[in-house]
Every structure is written in C-alpha cells, then in structure tokens.
Amino acid sequence: MNVTNILNEIEKIDPEVYGKLNSRRKVMKSFANISGKLALTAVPLAFGSMFQKAYAQSPGVPDIVGVLNFALTLEYLEYNFYIKAVASGIVPAGNDLNALTLIRDHEAAHVNFLKTAITASGGTPVSFTAASFDFTAKGTFPTVFSDYAVLLAVAQTFEDTGVRAYKGQAGNLMSNNDVLTAALNIHSVEARHAAHIRSMRKANGGLVPAGVDVKPWITGNQSGIGTTAVQASYNGEDLTTQAAVNIVNINGQIISANAASECFDEPLDKESILAIVTPFLA
Amino acid sequence: MPQQNSINSNLLSVNEGKVKGVSRRNFLGYLGGASALMITAAACKNNDSPSDNGGVNLGSGDVGVLNYAYALEQIEAAFYTKLASSPYNGISASENALLTDIRDHEIAHREFFKSALGTNAIPALDLDFSSINFGSRESVLNAAKAFEDLGVSAYNGAGKLLVSPDYLLLAGKIVSVEARHASYIRDLIIPGSFADNTILDANALDISRNPLAVLTIAAPFVKTKLNAGNLPNS
Numbered sequence: 001m002n003v004t005n006i007l008n009e010i011e012k013i014d015p016e017v018y019g020k021l022n023s024r025r026k027v028m029k030s031f032a033n034i035s036g037k038l039a040l041t042a043v044p045l046a047f048g049s050m051f052q053k054a055y056a057q058s059p060g061v062p063d064i065v066g067v068l069n070f071a072l073t074l075e076y077l078e079y080n081f082y083i084k085a086v087a088s089g090i091v092p093a094g095n096d097l098n099a100l101t102l103i104r105d106h107e108a109a110h111v112n113f114l115k116t117a118i119t120a121s122g123g124t125p126v127s128f129t130a131a132s133f134d135f136t137a138k139g140t141f142p143t144v145f146s147d148y149a150v151l152l153a154v155a156q157t158f159e160d161t162g163v164r165a166y167k168g169q170a171g172n173l174m175s176n177n178d179v180l181t182a183a184l185n186i187h188s189v190e191a192r193h194a195a196h197i198r199s200m201r202k203a204n205g206g207l208v209p210a211g212v213d214v215k216p217w218i219t220g221n222q223s224g225i226g227t228t229a230v231q232a233s234y235n236g237e238d239l240t241t242q243a244a245v246n247i248v249n250i251n252g253q254i255i256s257a258n259a260a261s262e263c264f265d266e267p268l269d270k271e272s273i274l275a276i277v278t279p280f281l282a
Numbered sequence: 283m284p285q286q287n288s289i290n291s292n293l294l295s296v297n298e299g300k301v302k303g304v305s306r307r308n309f310l311g312y313l314g315g316a317s318a319l320m321i322t323a324a325a326c327k328n329n330d331s332p333s334d335n336g337g338v339n340l341g342s343g344d345v346g347v348l349n350y351a352y353a354l355e356q357i358e359a360a361f362y363t364k365l366a367s368s369p370y371n372g373i374s375a376s377e378n379a380l381l382t383d384i385r386d387h388e389i390a391h392r393e394f395f396k397s398a399l400g401t402n403a404i405p406a407l408d409l410d411f412s413s414i415n416f417g418s419r420e421s422v423l424n425a426a427k428a429f430e431d432l433g434v435s436a437y438n439g440a441g442k443l444l445v446s447p448d449y450l451l452l453a454g455k456i457v458s459v460e461a462r463h464a465s466y467i468r469d470l471i472i473p474g475s476f477a478d479n480t481i482l483d484a485n486a487l488d489i490s491r492n493p494l495a496v497l498t499i500a501a502p503f504v505k506t507k508l509n510a511g512n513l514p515n516s
Contacts, residue, residue, distance in 0.1 A: 095473050095474050098474055099474055099476075102474070102477070102478075103477075105486070106477065106482070106486035107486075109484070109485050109486035110485070110486055110487075112485070113485040113486075113487070163458050166454075167451070167454040167455065167458065170441065170450055170451065170454050171447040171450055171451060174447060174450065177442040177516060180441055180442050181438065181439070181441060181442050181490050182487060184437075184438040184441045184454070184457070184488075184490065185438050185487035185488040185489065185490055186486075186487055186488075187454065187457070187458060188434050188437075188438060188457055188458060188460075188461035188488040189461070189477055189482060189486060189487065189488050190458075191457075191458035191459075191461035191462050191465070192461050192462070192464060192465040192476050192477040192488075193465075193476075193477060194462065194465075195461070195462035195463075195465035195466055195476065196465050196469060196476040196477070199466065199469060215380060215383065216380070216462045216463070216465060216466040217383070217387070217459060217462045217463075242394060242452060242455070243394075243398060243448065243452060245394055245397045245398060247390050247393075247394060250390060250393040250394065250397065251393040251396065251397060253389050253390070253393055254386075255386055255389065255390045255393075256386070259383060259386035259387060259390060260390060262383065262387060262459070263386070263387035263388075263390045263391060263456075263459055264452075264455040264456060264459065265454075265455050265458040265459055265462075266455065267451060267454065267455070
C-alpha cells in the first residue's frame with residue numbers, strides 16, 4: 001500500500017476530501033474520536049476532559065454548557081409539570097394516565113442525563129424545584145390541573161416548544177459530536193411526545209376554534225388552543241419554503257400548503273423560547 | 283433544469299472550501315468511513331476508486347449525506363404511495379387520512395432533496411416491497427414503524443456527519459416530523475407505544491445509527507446497489 005497513491009486516488013474521486021477535513025473537524029477530532037469509542041454510559045464522564053480540550057483549543061467555540069443548561073431548564077419545566085399532572089387526579093386512568101406517567105419519567109431521565117453531562121463538563125447545572133414554577137402562567141391557565149383539556153393544551157405547548165428549542169440549538173453543538181448526537185436523540189423523543197399528546201387532545205375533544213383539526217404534526221401555525229397566549233409557540237410553523245425551495249406542489253407533485261408546512265418543523269431561538277417559558281416561572 | 287441548478291449551487295457552496303494537508307489521524311478516520319459498504323482494497327490500484335463496489339455512489343461530504351437522506355426518503359415515499367393506492371383491509375377513515383398525510387410529507391422530503399441536490403442527486407432507486415402484505419394492517423403498520431424508527435435513527439446519526447449548519451438545521455426540521463410519524467404509527471399498533479423502551483435507551487434518548495447500519499437494515503427493500511463508501515464517518 002502506498003499512502004500517497006491512496007490519497008491521490010481519493011482526491012480524484014472526492015475532490016472535497018481536503019475540504020471536508022476543515023478546521024472545525026481538525027480542532028474537534030481529537031476528542032470526538034476518543035469519545036466515540038467509549039461505551040454510552042461512559043460518555044457523560046468523558047465530557048469534562050473533552051470540553052476542557054475544546055475550550056483550550058478553540059476559544060470561539062459556542063458555550064456548550066450554556067446550551068445544556070438551557071435544555072435542562074426546559075426539561076425541569078416539563079418534568080415538574082408532569083409530576084403535577086399525574087398527581088392531579090383528573091387524568092383518566094388507563095392509556096391517558098399511563099402515557100403522562102411515561103412522559104414524566106422520560107423528562108426525569110432527561111433531567112438526570114443533562115445534569116450528569118453538565119457536571120462532568122465542569123459546569124454547574126441549573127437547579128429548579130416544584131416551587132420554581134407557576135403552571136397557571138400567572139393566571140393564564142387557572143384550571144391547568146383541574147380541567148383536563150387545559151392540562152393537555154399546556155402539555156402540547158410544552159412538547160411542541162421543546163422540539164423547537166432543541167432544534168434551534170443543534171447548530172450551537174456542532175463542535176462536539178457526542179453532545180450534538182445526544183441532543184438530537186432527546187429532540188426526537190420530545191417530538192414523539194408531542195405527537196402523542198396531540199392525539200390525546202384530539203381524542204379528548206374541545207379543540208378551539210370549533211372544527212379545527214389537531215394532528216400528530218403541526219398544520220400551518222395552528223395550535224387548536226383557545227388562547228393567543230400559546231401562539232408564540234406556533235408562529236413560523238407555517239413556513240412552506242425550505243432553503244429557497246418551494247415545497248407546495250414541488251416538482252409537479254401535489255403537495256398542499258398544509259402538507260408543506262407539516263412536513264418540516266421549525267426551530268426557535270433561545271430568546272423566543274425564554275419569552276414563552278418565562279410566564280411559567282414562579 | 284436551470285432553476286434546480288441555481289438552488290443547488292447556493293445550497294452546496296458551503297462545502298467547497300479546500301484545506302491543504304491532512305493529518306494521518308484524520309486520513310485514517312476517513313478510511314474508516316470508507317469501510318462502510320462492501321469496500322475493497324482497490325486503493326492500491328490505479329484503475330479503481332478506493333470504494334468502488336459498482337453501486338450507485340452516494341458521494342462524499344455533505345452531498346453524500348444528503349444523497350443518503352434522499353435514498354431513505356425515496357424508500358419511505360414509495361412505500362406510503364403504494365399504501366395509499368391500495369389501503370389495507372379495514373383501514374379507518376382517520377388512518378387513511380393521516381397515512382395519506384404521511385405519504386405527502388415523505389414525497390415532499392424526497393423532492394426537496396432531489397431539488398437541493400440538483401445534478402448531484404442519485405437516480406431514482408429500484409425498490410422492492412414484495413415482503414410486505416399491503417392487504418394486511420399488521421404487515422403494513424409494522425413495516426411503517428420500522429421505516430419511521432429507522433429514519434429517526436438515521437437522521438439522528440447523520441447530524442454529526444454534516445459540516446454545514448444549514449443542512450444540520452434542515453435535517454433537524456425533518457427528523458422531528460419523522461419522529462411524529464413514528465409516534466403515530468406505533469400508537470396505531472399498540473396504543474401508548476409511541477416512545478416505549480423498545481426504542482428508547484435507559485436515559486430516555488432515541489437511538490442513532492450510522493449509515494452502514496441503516497443501509498444494511500434498508501437493504502432488503504432496495505434492489506439498486508448503493509455505494510456509501512465515501513460518506514463521512516464523523
């Protein structure tokens with residue numbers, strides 16, 4: 001084997017071989033490769049040294065611990081919400097209670113996962129308790145734990161918002177493959193939750209405005225929830241153009257505007273998410 | 283298709299930077315990625331690419347990852363198109379409506395990648411769904427579940443392979459919709475199984491798969507031979 005020959009051959013069929021090994025990869029490769037060989041359970045423990053290396057080598061790298069703490073804040077919000085929801089006594093036993101209990105346990109696991117990752121990174125996890133939250137959102141949802149339809153509406157908003165939050169942060173995690181992948185693996189779980197909660201809302205009825213359909217996916221910027229207080233969580237979801245490509249009737253296919261909006265979920269930035277979440281902080 | 287080409291050049295310009303020099307470690311990493319699918323030691327010869335298995339070459343870099351996604355979306359779109367044209371026995375109106383939605387979503391995804399890739403797009407794949415009994419609800423929904431869960435794991439695993447933050451965001455916009463599909467399909471099979479412990483790990487995280495694992499699982503449905511040997515591996 002002649003290494004120079006191999007390189008030349010690769011460059012012939014892949015002129016981008018040098019381009020793809022860009023500075024980001026060069027800087028981050030050393031620890032990304034090492035951590036990739038660790039067992040999944042050991043990954044959080046490896047974060048600390050990886051981050052130290054990352055910061056030492058690249059001062060301009062985004063604040064990954066900050067992103068993780070932002071995610072942890074949202075997971076605490078959801079976890080504490082589902083604790084109260086499950087304990088409210090208004091969730092029908094059987095499939096409904098089972099689902100909300102399962103989701104509660106997932107959020108608890110996400111909280112623990114993120115705490116471990118942040119601590120191992122040398123960061124300090126943010127901390128919240130039940131007393132940190134006001135799920136009436138300062139009186140916007142006074143019956144959140146006494147009216148099942150309201151409870152589900154708040155749950156749907158949290159889940160759909162969580163999906164948008166993780167999506168909005170993915171780009172800030174590109175410097176660390178393991179953290180990025182973990183965040184993506186949480187992101188899709190929040191989307192699974194969102195779809196299920198939306199189906200629960202449809203089955204439970206009481207969607208607003210009357211006649212609106214709530215599907216597992218988001219149609220236009222519709223929430224199906226009768227207050228404008230949640231609209232910020234849905235604004236922008238009606239996008240039907242992606243990367244300058246019009247999705248409606250793309251390439252001669254029959255794709256409605258509704259389908260075009262449904263088939264791509266949209267991100268939200270940190271500031272928009274915090275504005276949505278702040279009313280729920282006591 | 284001049285319109286597609288101009289879109290293509292906009293989308294793909296991000297990845298054209300060239301950096302001279304490649305470290306031994308990175309080079310070996312690259313070769314590791316090239317071991318993905320049926321790679322031979324042809325690198326020592328002058329008449330072959332190092333990864334030529336005679337299959338359709340997905341390409342390298344972000345283009346390769348997008349072609350990989352395009353291949354998966356072709357499978358999903360074709361599957362749901364067949365499902366919608368011959369619904370299984372006993373399908374409900376609600377199931378028919380939402381499965382038709384999913385068909386439209388997957389067609390839109392497929393066509394989006396085709397447009398985004400422009401002249402870099404792989405051709406339409408020759409697919410084989412003969413193992414699926416389209417008259418049977420159980421057979422169809424189990425196949426749908428497998429495709430959706432596979433798609434979620436594929437996009438989750440592909441995120442780190444992408445260099446362009448724009449593509450990462452687009453993949454993120456799609457993967458959560460695939461997860462919504464997966465959640466719905468799973469609930470159709472067993473209510474409440476939308477995110478059960480057969481798919482999530484102990485930390486309640488979805489799984490991610492690398493292209494080799496994904497394409498191996500998808501292989502029985504794809505007659506066209508694919509060459510994923512040039513995809514990045516990190």
